[in-house]
Amino acid sequence: MVDNIQRPTSGPRPRLRLLFLAVIVGHVILISTQVHSRTGVPVLETVTFEAFARMQRGTAAVVHGIRDTWSNYAYLRGVREENDRLRQRLAELEIRLQEQRALAEKAERLRALLELKPLVPAPVLAAEVIAGYGEAGLLTVTIDRGAQDGVKENMAVIAPAGIVGRVIGPVAAHASRVQLLIDENAAIGAVVERTRTAGMVMGSRGDPPLRMDLVSNLDEVQAGDLVVTSGVDGIYPKGFNIGRVETSERGRELYRTITVRPSVSFRALDEVLVVLRDPRPALSPESPEAGVPAR
Numbered sequence: 001m002v003d004n005i006q007r008p009t010s011g012p013r014p015r016l017r018l019l020f021l022a023v024i025v026g027h028v029i030l031i032s033t034q035v036h037s038r039t040g041v042p043v044l045e046t047v048t049f050e051a052f053a054r055m056q057r058g059t060a061a062v063v064h065g066i067r068d069t070w071s072n073y074a075y076l077r078g079v080r081e082e083n084d085r086l087r088q089r090l091a092e093l094e095i096r097l098q099e100q101r102a103l104a105e106k107a108e109r110l111r112a113l114l115e116l117k118p119l120v121p122a123p124v125l126a127a128e129v130i131a132g133y134g135e136a137g138l139l140t141v142t143i144d145r146g147a148q149d150g151v152k153e154n155m156a157v158i159a160p161a162g163i164v165g166r167v168i169g170p171v172a173a174h175a176s177r178v179q180l181l182i183d184e185n186a187a188i189g190a191v192v193e194r195t196r197t198a199g200m201v202m203g204s205r206g207d208p209p210l211r212m213d214l215v216s217n218l219d220e221v222q223a224g225d226l227v228v229t230s231g232v233d234g235i236y237p238k239g240f241n242i243g244r245v246e247t248s249e250r251g252r253e254l255y256r257t258i259t260v261r262p263s264v265s266f267r268a269l270d271e272v273l274v275v276l277r278d279p280r281p282a283l284s285p286e287s288p289e290a291g292v293p294a295r
Contacts, residue, residue, distance in 0.1 A: 109271050112160035120158070120237055122277035125149060127157075129269045130175070139183035139203070140165075141269060146174045154235055156275040162241030162263035163188065163229060164272050180266055181242070182209040189232035190242050192225045201227060201242050201260060208246050210260035217256055221248045227260050234280040 117124055125145055132141035145151050151171055157164040157178045165180040179186055183203045190201040190212060199215040215221055225245040231238030243262040251257045 109160070113271055113273055116158070116160050116273060120273070120275055122237065122275050124158075124273040125151065125276055127151075127272050127274055129272065132177075139180045139186075140168070140177045141180065142175055142177055143272060143274070144175060145274060146172045146176050148173045150276050151176050151274055152278065154279040155277065156236045157272050158237075158240060158275060159264050159269065159272050161265070162243070163236055164264055164266075164269065166235055167274065178272070181264070182262060182266060187233070188236055188242065189230040190227050191230040192219075192221055192245070193228050194222075194225050195220055197221055198230055198232075199258070204259075206259065208243070208259050208261040210243055210262055212245070212258040212260050213255065215256045215258055217250050217254060219256065221245055221256060221258055223248055237275060237277075 113126055127143040127145040129141050130144050143157070151167055153167055153169040153171055155167045157166060163181055165178045165183070165186060167176050168179045181188060181201075181203065184205065186203045188201050189198070191198045192215075197215055197219040199212045201210055201212050203209060204211045212221075212227060223245050225248075227242045227245060229236045229238055229240045229242060241263040243260040245258055246261045247257070247259045249257045
């Protein structure tokens with residue numbers, strides 16, 4: 001019996017509440033339009049303006065933040081791109097400076113070669129070293145001149161500082177090898193400029209890489225003496241620098257032990273001169289043509 005009793009539904013009550021709330025809000029709005037503030041502006045307008053002003057301030061702050069962030073990003077990106085351009089420009093200028101310095105150094109070396117030409121009693125040919133360097137185990141260099149340029153085997157090769165070596169075979173059409181003076185198998189007629197003491201300078205494995213043989217214990221040779229070519233070997237022109245005596249000691253037998261520091265830096269060869277003169281027979285050290293006084 002109790003279960004069959006129908007309970008009243010509560011459906012209309014929420015609607016009545018909403019309607020009542022809407023009526024109250026309407027009255028408030030109506031009253032606000034009629035009530036004025038001290039400045040004479042309706043209260044509703046003041047409240048609405050204040051609410052919209054706050055919304056606008058918030059919106060403006062967000063917009064300004066986004067704009068400032070974007071501006072900073074664009075500025076930093078522009079600065080980074082400008083820095084990249086400046087770094088590239090600096091690298092280009094450094095490369096150009098190195099090129100200009102290299103050209104200036106080469107011009108200076110060529111000038112030294114030109115000054116050397118009048119001192120050589122024979123035609124000479126400028127050549128560039130294209131391979132090899134003066135180091136133990138590799139005592140030849142390759143130059144860019146060969147048979148078609150008039151280069152022949154056993155022609156002397158010189159530099160502004162002094163004697164470099166001689167051309168060895170085979171000689172190619174446009175290239176040739178030069179045996180350096182410091183090679184153990186190289187030899188050159190020499191004379192001490194100060195005393196005119198004659199001897200033979202040969203390559204050595206020691207340091208310095210040259211030694212002067214066949215100099216009597218009775219001869220006076222001191223450290224610092226300049227050693228030049230004597231011309232007796234028939235290959236090298238007379239009077240060109242070979243090096244300076246570094247040590248000179250009395251030997252156990254007949255000859256002194258002399259070491260010579262070469263005038264040429266064999267690690268820094270770039271341009272050389274080939275003396276275009278056919279080798280002639282070697283002269284005796286006592287020969288008048290050798291320029292060494294007889295003993």
